Every structure is written in structure tokens, then in C-alpha cells.
Amino acid sequence: MKAQLGGDEGKHKFVLKTPKGTRDYSPKQMAIRERVFDAIITCFKRHGAEVIDTPVFELKETLTGKYGEDSKLIYDLKDQGGELLSLRYDLTVPFARYLAMNKITNIKRYHIAKVYRRDNPAMTRGRYREFYQCDFDIAGQFDPMIPDAECLKIVHEILSDLQLGDFLIKVNDRRILDGMFAVCGVPDSKFRTICSSVDKLDKMPWEEVRSEMVGEKGLSPEAADRIGDYVQLHENDHVGEPVSVGSVAGGGRYDGLVGMFDPKGRKVPCVGVSIGIERIFSILEQRVEASEEKIRTTETQVLVASAQKKLLEERLKLVAELWDAGIKAEVLYKKNPKLLNQLQYCEETGIPLVAIVGEQELKDGVIKLRVVATREEVNIRRESLVEEIRMRTSRP
Amino acid sequence: MKAQLGGDEGKHKFVLKTPKGTRDYSPKQMAIRERVFDAIITCFKRHGAEVIDTPVFELKETLTGKYGEDSKLIYDLKDQGGELLSLRYDLTVPFARYLAMNKITNIKRYHIAKVYRRDNPAMTRGRYREFYQCDFDIAGQFDPMIPDAECLKIVHEILSDLQLGDFLIKVNDRRILDGMFAVCGVPDSKFRTICSSVDKLDKMPWEEVRSEMVGEKGLSPEAADRIGDYVQLHENDHVGEPVSVGSVAGGGRYDGLVGMFDPKGRKVPCVGVSIGIERIFSILEQRVEASEEKIRTTETQVLVASAQKKLLEERLKLVAELWDAGIKAEVLYKKNPKLLNQLQYCEETGIPLVAIVGEQELKDGVIKLRVVATREEVNIRRESLVEEIRMRTSRP
Numbered sequence: 035m036k037a038q039l040g041g042d043e044g045k046h047k048f049v050l051k052t053p054k055g056t057r058d059y060s061p062k063q064m065a066i067r068e069r070v071f072d073a074i075i076t077c078f079k080r081h082g083a084e085v086i087d088t089p090v091f092e093l094k095e096t097l098t099g100k101y102g103e104d105s106k107l108i109y110d111l112k113d114q115g116g117e118l119l120s121l122r123y124d125l126t127v128p129f130a131r132y133l134a135m136n137k138i139t140n141i142k143r144y145h146i147a148k149v150y151r152r153d154n155p156a157m158t159r160g161r162y163r164e165f166y167q168c169d170f171d172i173a174g175q176f177d178p179m180i181p182d183a184e185c186l187k188i189v190h191e192i193l194s195d196l197q198l199g200d201f202l203i204k205v206n207d208r209r210i211l212d213g214m215f216a217v218c219g220v221p222d223s224k225f226r227t228i229c230s231s232v233d234k235l236d237k238m239p240w241e242e243v244r245s246e247m248v249g250e251k252g253l254s255p256e257a258a259d260r261i262g263d264y265v266q267l268h269e270n271d272h273v274g275e276p277v278s279v280g281s282v283a284g285g286g287r288y289d290g291l292v293g294m295f296d297p298k299g300r301k302v303p304c305v306g307v308s309i310g311i312e313r314i315f316s317i318l319e320q321r322v323e324a325s326e327e328k329i330r331t332t333e334t335q336v337l338v339a340s341a342q343k344k345l346l347e348e349r350l351k352l353v354a355e356l357w358d359a360g361i362k363a364e365v366l367y368k369k370n371p372k373l374l375n376q377l378q379y380c381e382e383t384g385i386p387l388v389a390i391v392g393e394q395e396l397k398d399g400v401i402k403l404r405v406v407a408t409r410e411e412v413n414i415r416r417e418s419l420v421e422e423i424r425m426r427t428s429r430p
Numbered sequence: 431m432k433a434q435l436g437g438d439e440g441k442h443k444f445v446l447k448t449p450k451g452t453r454d455y456s457p458k459q460m461a462i463r464e465r466v467f468d469a470i471i472t473c474f475k476r477h478g479a480e481v482i483d484t485p486v487f488e489l490k491e492t493l494t495g496k497y498g499e500d501s502k503l504i505y506d507l508k509d510q511g512g513e514l515l516s517l518r519y520d521l522t523v524p525f526a527r528y529l530a531m532n533k534i535t536n537i538k539r540y541h542i543a544k545v546y547r548r549d550n551p552a553m554t555r556g557r558y559r560e561f562y563q564c565d566f567d568i569a570g571q572f573d574p575m576i577p578d579a580e581c582l583k584i585v586h587e588i589l590s591d592l593q594l595g596d597f598l599i600k601v602n603d604r605r606i607l608d609g610m611f612a613v614c615g616v617p618d619s620k621f622r623t624i625c626s627s628v629d630k631l632d633k634m635p636w637e638e639v640r641s642e643m644v645g646e647k648g649l650s651p652e653a654a655d656r657i658g659d660y661v662q663l664h665e666n667d668h669v670g671e672p673v674s675v676g677s678v679a680g681g682g683r684y685d686g687l688v689g690m691f692d693p694k695g696r697k698v699p700c701v702g703v704s705i706g707i708e709r710i711f712s713i714l715e716q717r718v719e720a721s722e723e724k725i726r727t728t729e730t731q732v733l734v735a736s737a738q739k740k741l742l743e744e745r746l747k748l749v750a751e752l753w754d755a756g757i758k759a760e761v762l763y764k765k766n767p768k769l770l771n772q773l774q775y776c777e778e779t780g781i782p783l784v785a786i787v788g789e790q791e792l793k794d795g796v797i798k799l800r801v802v803a804t805r806e807e808v809n810i811r812r813e814s815l816v817e818e819i820r821m822r823t824s825r826p
Contacts, residue, residue, distance in 0.1 A: 050531040052485050053515050058528050061480035080753055082730040082760035084457035089448050089560050110508040119449050132454050135446040164485050176763035334478040357476055364478035367572035
């Protein structure tokens with residue numbers, strides 16, 4: 035019962051903020067977000083993907099041993115009695131758990147949901163602690179490289195669709211890195227941890243990564259320098275690369291993960307991609323700001339208004355008629371609103387039409403329909419109003 | 431990098447389950463869920479609501495003092511250094527925090543998201559620890575009862591739309607309960623806690639509620655019995671009520687809540703409703719099971735197939751053409767799939783058309799299009815294929 039919430043007792047004052055690394059989405063931001071989701075979901079559906087959903091938290095042990103050093107970034111829930119829980123860190127591990135739990139050996143699915151990482155946020159660059167992942171994965175035993183190719187196709191389609199400008203899709207194979215490490219003299223026991231250092235080259239300069247390898251991780255300076263030679267090669271590759279916004283998608287094969295959950299270790303080969311919408315969203319949001327494009331945050335087709343007083347009931351009656359006919363309509367929550375205020379509301383919110391109820395018009399069985407942009411006004415028979423509004427607000 | 435996840439090392443075995451009170455949604459369940467969301471969102475948009483989103487967790491202090499006794503049901507996050515956080519318990523308090531934080535005095539918004547309560551789950555009856563709320567709220571100073579009436583209209587429209595059968599909307603005013611308590615001799619200090627006991631009458635018989643009032647909450651037996659008289663009246667009201675599935679929506683005014691967040695205590699009157707989709711979803715899911723209606727979980731229009739071997743590249747080329755034209759298309763991930771298997775896949779998943787690539791047809795510049803339901807086959811010129819598929823799969 036909401037009525038209980040609003041007690042006036044005890045006006046405690048709080049720090050008014052969202053938790054570190056998180057944000058609210060305003061209606062305008064939601065409108066942009068919806069566009070991005072729409073492009074992504076349309077693509078996933080075009081490729082025949084089903085959709086699933088999983089809980090926002092998992093048993094802690096479900097996540098244990100899946101993320102190596104990054105485990106420290108997992109949000110745990112407080113032990114309040116009962117199971118130990120953690121917020122999901124990505125959508126891949128819950129997906130693998132879902133497959134093993136339901137003995138599914140074959141599925142092409144997408145999943146769009148928020149994931150949680152206690153990372154250092156850099157919100158201006160679109161790095162958050164709560165952020166969306168849009169995952170598309172293909173699980174099952176298939177002929178080599180066909181599902182992998184479809185994943186690349188999907189990234190290409192989505193990034194093209196969103197018109198973000200030029201992009202580069204990098205394809206690699208872990209075994210190349212393994213070979214490189216072997217040649218550089220990295221001991222087997224350090225492959226994983228050195229691999230995670232190399233991953234940081236996207237965000238850190240080589241010198242910092244090198245000192246992490248040698249200092250924190252105990253790699254010999256010689257091995258580190260040999261890795262450095264390869265890294266330098268890689269950097270030369272990208273001289274002349276345009277200003278980068280960083281990675282907006284990633285993915286790969288994870289053929290062993292489902293087997294880690296299956297009691298008999300049965301494997302289900304998987305491949306997938308994850309689109310990170312936060313950076314994409316940042317780019318689009320800045321673009322919208324710069325263009326001064328006016329984004330509508332509602333789809334209202336018509337405001338039901340009145341020019342005279344005492345017509346509240348008539349307005350409510352008409353707006354209910356319109357709702358019942360599926361027209362998106364609003365009415366101001368005032369007994370006797372001024373016509374000017376009603377027209378102003380339309381200007382501000384982009385409502386294209388006003389249906390004006392008047393005493394004479396009611397007697398005549400007509401409604402005055404006003405086009406906000408042109409100020410044109412026509413009397414429409416009440417029984418034709420719905421059709422007229424539909425016609426005038428249908429998109430070309 | 432997903433490549434890191436799938437290590438074959440260390441096959442730990444886990445309890446394969448979702449946390450207590452939570453569940454996964456399978457593709458079929460998602461299809462039903464989407465229908466429900468669609469009806470609800472359509473209604474909210476019809477009424478001109480904007481949409482916002484807030485983080486899944488809030489600062490713990492944001493939730494403190496808002497839920498009375500129910501506070502014990504809040505999920506807290508573990509203190510891992512930094513801020514103390516809790517999962518949101520509803521969408522109302524985050525909304526009020528959002529309004530105060532952004533100094534918004536006037537908005538009509540909806541918010542559909544999961545909320546979290548460490549309650550005793552009864553999942554067969556649609557009671558979960560992680561569940562969706564679909565909230566519509568109107569904030570602002572308006573003439574009395576107009577926004578309130580729209581909230582009722584919305585509940586009526588949504589429940590009618592979903593065709594759940596007859597429903598009863600109960601309207602009450604907290605002040606009636608306050609008056610009743612005063613008459614029954616409940617001391618002011620116990621109003622809140624006794625109010626929360628009365629709330630439980632939906633789930634518990636009067637005798638249990640009475641013993642909670644007297645035993646746990648120290649109300650005098652006489653006062654409890656006088657309340658009982660009113661409750662009995664209430665029950666007589668509903669003799670003959672059909673088998674109930676319980677409450678699927680609730681709402682009310684909370685004029686004081688935003689003021690609790692505002693540094694100067696400035697109030698923003700609010701009224702809203704919350705639709706609980708879990709019970710609705712349970713009802714619809716059971717109905718679908720009973721009807722044996724076949725629910726498609728994808729929207730794929732056509733499968734690109736081949737009858738002969740060595741046509742993988744040609745299949746991939748064609749399916750890419752279709753994707754680029756916006757056709758929802760799939761291809762089996764096999765080098766040389768059997769035609770029978772490809773047709774079977776269409777039968778199982780409800781794909782209505784098969785575009786069959788053949789060597790002779792490729793030479794002739796045509797594709798064989800097969801209608802799965804009728805087995806009819808026609809050769810279509812490749813450049814007309816997209817149009818033909820669109821025509822044959824457009825909904826009437």
C-alpha cells in the first residue's frame with residue numbers, strides 16, 4: 035500500500051545521489067536508449083534468436099572461479115541468512131548455468147540486461163558499475179566457424195545500423211597469444227595472469243602494463259620486454275587510427291564453460307558477442323546534444339482541451355473515448371485550464387493536435403481539431419474524430 | 431574477453447539452481463511475458479507517460495525509514511568498502527528520490543523493472559523474491575482527484591486488455607482506516623503497526639492477524655475484537671466472490687514522500703499504480719499450457735536451405751542478402767545439411783518459408799521458395815525474392 039509510504043513523520047535528510055558508478059535515465063535519455071535497443075533487438079531477431087532472462091543475482095558459487103583476477107570486482111550480497119548471493123558480472127556465466135541446468139545443448143539466444151562490476155567508473159567515457167550488456171550467443175555442436183562468422187556479421191550489422199562512423203573489428207585466437215607467450219619465455223603457470231595484463235593495453239600504456247607484469251606478477255624483465263616487442267608491432271599497425279572511443283563490443287568462443295556446470299562435465303560449445311551500449315549511448319547522446327535535435331519523450335497524438343470553463347467532465351469523456359479507440363491522448367489535470375496553457379503544453383511536449391471541446395460544438399455534435407504547427411482549425415463530427423486523428427498522425 | 435572464461439581447468443561442481451525465490455525465463459515464457467509488457471506499455475504510452483530508469487540498487491539510507499516493518503525484507507549488499515547499498519524494494523522510493531534529486535515538480539512517467547524482497551516465496555502463486563513492477567505515477571500539484579481517476583482508468587484498461595476475466599477494483603482512503611482505529615480504541619502510537627497487520631488480511635485469516643495484533647503488537651484484546659467486527663463486515667461483502675487469484679495491482683497517493691528527500695522538505699504530491707505482472711503471467715502461462723497453443727519464440731520468416739552438397743557459401747551469401755534487406759532469416763550451421771533436416775527445423779520452430787538454393791537454380795538466377803505448411807514450391811527470380819517473402823509473411 036503506497037499510502038503508507040508518505041508519512042510526514044521524521045523528515046530525515048539524505049545525500050541525494052545514486053550509488054557510485056550508476057545513474058538514472060531521464061525520459062530524454064530513455065528515448066535515445068530505446069533507439070539503440072531497437073536497432074540491436076531488430077538485428078538479433080533478424081538472425082532468428084530467441085530471448086531468455088535470468089535473475090540479477092546468482093548463487094555466489096555459480097560465479098566462483100569464472101573470472102580469474104576480476105573476481106574482486108563482483109558485488110556480493112550481504113549474508114542475511116540463507117544462500118550467499120552475488121550480482122551477475124556478465125550474462126555469459128548465467129547463460130552457461132542456464133544451459134547446464136536445463137540440459138539444453140542447442141540454442142541461439144539473446145539477452146539484454148544490466149550487469150554489475152565494482153570497477154573504477156569513468157562515466158564521461160561511458161564506463162559504469164551498472165551497465166547494460168546485449169549478448170547474442172550460439173550454443174551447440176556445429177561445423178567449424180559458421181556460428182562464429184554469424185557473430186561477426188551481427189556486430190557488423192549493428193555498428194553499421196547505428197551509424198557510429200568507421201569501426202574496426204579485430205579477430206584473434208587465444209592460441210596465437212599462447213604461442214607468443216611461449217616464445218617470449220612466459221612460464222605456463224603465469225599464462226593466465228599475464229594474459230589479463232595484456233588485455234589492459236586497451237586502457238593503459240605499455241610501460242604501466244610492463245611494470246605490472248614484472249612488479250606485481252613476477253615475470254622476468256626479459257620475458258616482459260620480448261612481449262613488449264610484439265606489443266610494439268601491434269601498435270605500429272594502428273598508426274593513423276582515428277580518434278578512438280574504445281571498444282564497444284567483444285566476444286569469442288567459450289567451449290568449456292557449460293561443462294564446468296554439468297555434473298558429468300558434458301560440454302556444449304558456445305560462441306557469442308556482447309554489445310556494450312553505454313559507450314554507444316554516450317556517443318549518440320553527445321551527438322543529439324550537439325545537433326539540438328528535439329527529441330519527443332512521449333507519443334501523444336492529441337491533447338483534449340477546452341476553451342471554456344466547466345467542461346472537465348466533457349474533456350474526460352472525450353479523452354476516454356479516444357483511449358478506448360487506441361488513440362494516444364492526454365488531458366491537463368485542471369478543472370478549468372486556460373486554452374493558452376493547453377496550447378503551450380502541446381508546443382513544449384510536441385503534441386501535434388488539440389481536440390477542443392466547446393459548448394456550442396458539443397450541441398452540434400462536433401469537436402474542433404487544431405493543428406498545433408499550422409494553427410489550422412477544423413470542426414470534425416465526433417464520430418469521425420478518431421479516424422481524422424489517425425490519418426493526421428500516421429507516419430509516412 | 432570471453433575467451434578467458436572457458437578454461438577447462440578445475441571442474442568444480444555446483445548446485446545448479448537459481449537463488450531462492452527467483453527463476454529464469456525460457457524463450458517461451460519470454461514470449462508470454464512480452465505480450466503482457468506490450469499491453470501494459472501500450473496503455474502507459476496511450477496516456478502520454480514518459481519513461482525513466484533508475485539503478486537496481488540505492489544508497490541504503492535512501493531506503494531507510496520508508497517501509498516500516500517491511501524494512502527487514504530489504505536485500506542489503508555486502509560492505510566491500512565504499513557506500514552501503516541495498517537492492518530496490520519498489521520503484522516508488524527511487525522515483526521520489528529521482529524527483530527530489532532533479533527538482534522535478536511535474537511528471538507523468540512509467541517505470542517497468544524488477545524489485546527485490548526477501549519475502550517467503552510462493553512461486554506457484556506467482557510470489558517471487560525478484561519480480562517485476564510496472565509503475566505509472568503522476569507527480570505534481572493538480573486539481574483534486576483528476577490524476578487519481580486516471581490511475582484507476584489505467585488499471586481498468588490494462589486488466590480488460592489482458593482478458594483475465596472479471597476483476598474488482600477496491601478504492602479506499604487511509605483516513606477511513608484511521609477513523610475506524612480511533613473508534614476501536616487503537617492508541618495513536620500503534621496505528622502504523624496495526625495498519626500493517628490489517629494489510630495481511632489478504633493472505634491470512636482473521637484469527638492469525640488478531641493474534642499478531644494482541645500477541646506481538648500488544649493491542650488490547652477488546653480493541654482487536656472491535657477491529658474484528660469491521661473486518662467481518664468486510665468479509666460479508668465478498669460472499670460469493672469467485673475464486674480469487676489475489677491482488678494484481680495496487681496503488682495510492684503518497685504526497686509526503688518526495689518531501690522526505692528534499693533538503694527543504696518541499697512536497698510534490700504524487701499518485702500512482704503498480705501492476706504486478708507475476709500473477710498475471712502465471713495465469714496466462716497456465717492458460718497457454720492448457721490450450722496447447724503453439725507459441726513461436728522467434729520471428730524467422732525464411733530458412734535458407736540447400737538440397738545438394740557444397741553450397742554453404744551460396745547459402746551464406748543468400749542469407750546475408752536477406753538480412754541486409756531486413757528479412758528475418760536463418761541458415762543451419764552445417765556444411766552439408768540434409769534437406770529433410772532443414773525442413774524439420776522449420777516445422778519445429780514454425781518458420782513458414784524455405785528458400786532452397788540449388789545448382790541449376792543458381793545458374794538460372796532463381797531460388798526455389800517452399801511454403802512449409804502446404805509444401806507448395808515456386809521458383810522466384812533472385813531479385814524478386816525479398817518482395818515475395820515480405821508479401822507471403824506480412825500479417826493480415
